[in-house]
Amino acid sequence: MEVLPKRTLRDVTPFFPEQPNEQIRRELGLKEIVRLCSNESPLGPSPKALAAYRAAADSLCRYPDGGSPGLCAGLARHHKLSPENILVGSGSDELIRMVCEAFLDPEDEVIVSQHGFVRFRQQAAMTGTRIIEIPMSDWTHDLETMGRAANPRTKILFVANPNNPTGTYSTASELRDFLQAVPATALVVMDEAFHDFAVKNDDYPVTVPGLVRKHPNLLVLRTFSQAYGLAGLRVGYAAGDPEVLGWLDRIRLPFNVNLPAQRACLAALADRAFLARSVAATIKNRERLAANLREMGFGVLDSATNFLFVHSRIRGRALSRALFKRGIVIHPLDEYGLADHVRISVGTPEQNASLLKALKAIAPEGA
Numbered sequence: 001m002e003v004l005p006k007r008t009l010r011d012v013t014p015f016f017p018e019q020p021n022e023q024i025r026r027e028l029g030l031k032e033i034v035r036l037c038s039n040e041s042p043l044g045p046s047p048k049a050l051a052a053y054r055a056a057a058d059s060l061c062r063y064p065d066g067g068s069p070g071l072c073a074g075l076a077r078h079h080k081l082s083p084e085n086i087l088v089g090s091g092s093d094e095l096i097r098m099v100c101e102a103f104l105d106p107e108d109e110v111i112v113s114q115h116g117f118v119r120f121r122q123q124a125a126m127t128g129t130r131i132i133e134i135p136m137s138d139w140t141h142d143l144e145t146m147g148r149a150a151n152p153r154t155k156i157l158f159v160a161n162p163n164n165p166t167g168t169y170s171t172a173s174e175l176r177d178f179l180q181a182v183p184a185t186a187l188v189v190m191d192e193a194f195h196d197f198a199v200k201n202d203d204y205p206v207t208v209p210g211l212v213r214k215h216p217n218l219l220v221l222r223t224f225s226q227a228y229g230l231a232g233l234r235v236g237y238a239a240g241d242p243e244v245l246g247w248l249d250r251i252r253l254p255f256n257v258n259l260p261a262q263r264a265c266l267a268a269l270a271d272r273a274f275l276a277r278s279v280a281a282t283i284k285n286r287e288r289l290a291a292n293l294r295e296m297g298f299g300v301l302d303s304a305t306n307f308l309f310v311h312s313r314i315r316g317r318a319l320s321r322a323l324f325k326r327g328i329v330i331h332p333l334d335e336y337g338l339a340d341h342v343r344i345s346v347g348t349p350e351q352n353a354s355l356l357k358a359l360k361a362i363a364p365e366g367a
């Protein structure tokens with residue numbers, strides 16, 4: 001083909017999702033597949049969200065409300081902000097793309113962390129902007145060095161808090177100093193996809209609404225994909241300054257979030273009891289799984305999320321392949337430059353038991 005894409009796209013590798021369950025079943029002839037690869041909640045969504053989703057079926061001949069005004073209003077109430085402080089996206093993935101598209105020129109710089117969430121770098125790369133990578137400190141974003149690296153050319157600093165894939169978080173005081181250090185001309189994107197798990201830690205920063213009101217250059221991202229158990233609907237949102245969100249809104253596709261998704265997320269937001277139960281169960285299962293893996297000799301970092309960052313003697317890709325053959329899907333981390341690590345989502349107690357049994361078969365003498 002002689003038609004070339006734009007220059008900045010030529011080095012971008014496509015996203016390779018894990019194989020769908022149906023394909024794995026066919027390939028391996030297995031009935032049961034245990035997916036511990038994408039940090040989805042095995043506990044599923046609130047029954048109230050499901051009811052709202054099903055009720056929306058009656059309106060499928062209609063376009064959804066563009067801009068998700070009902071969900072924006074609900075989120076604004078929930079966060080004690082005004083609806084102008086909220087923008088809803090098709091997953092926080094879409095919001096990361098929108099921020100890059102709306103704010104980055106090729107002559108700008110973006111600051112990311114060495115093993116920070118990979119999407120930041122991928123999306124920024126498509127704009128041709130210069131990407132500065134700051135090494136981690138103890139598997140955590142080094143906010144002090146990131147803040148010091150910011151200069152008048154810096155347009156965005158991306159922080160995943162907690163971070164995927166390390167599961168670590170930066171504390172309230174680290175964030176406070178960082179926000180002081182970053183120039184007002186640079187946007188700080190705090191991606192809090194795993195907020196509902198991390199907030200159980202006393203020193204985890206409270207960004208919404210206080211810090212969002214105080215720092216117009218702070219943009220916080222949240223998602224319904226993890227704790228709310230609604231990854232399949234693709235809904236995330238940004239909380240930030242109305243002017244910043246106004247620029248993102250200009251490039252938002254008119255109907256970016258579908259109608260059942262808007263309704264289901266609004267219902268999920270209101271079901272605080274379900275969310276609390278789901279988060280508590282995940283944390284309990286996570287701690288038990290971490291202890292079991294450590295007993296087997298794996299190196300497991302403390303996690304503030306719904307997944308574990310695991311170091312193994314067996315290379316990550318080989319370990320993932322061996323588990324895959326037994327119908328268990330985990331996530332190797334070569335794309336993060338972490339070939340000796342894997343990321344394992346916390347499953348139900350039964351799923352975690354299947355994982356441990358398979359690991360014992362693969363590495364009988366321990367990890």
Ligand SMILES: Cc1ncc(COP(=O)(O)O)c(C=O)c1O
Nearest residue numbers: 091092093160164193223225236
């Ligand atoms: C840190 C982080 N941000 C954003 C996302 C994307 O979430 P969404 O499903 O809302 O697009 C993920 C997905 O795992 C994530 O780990």
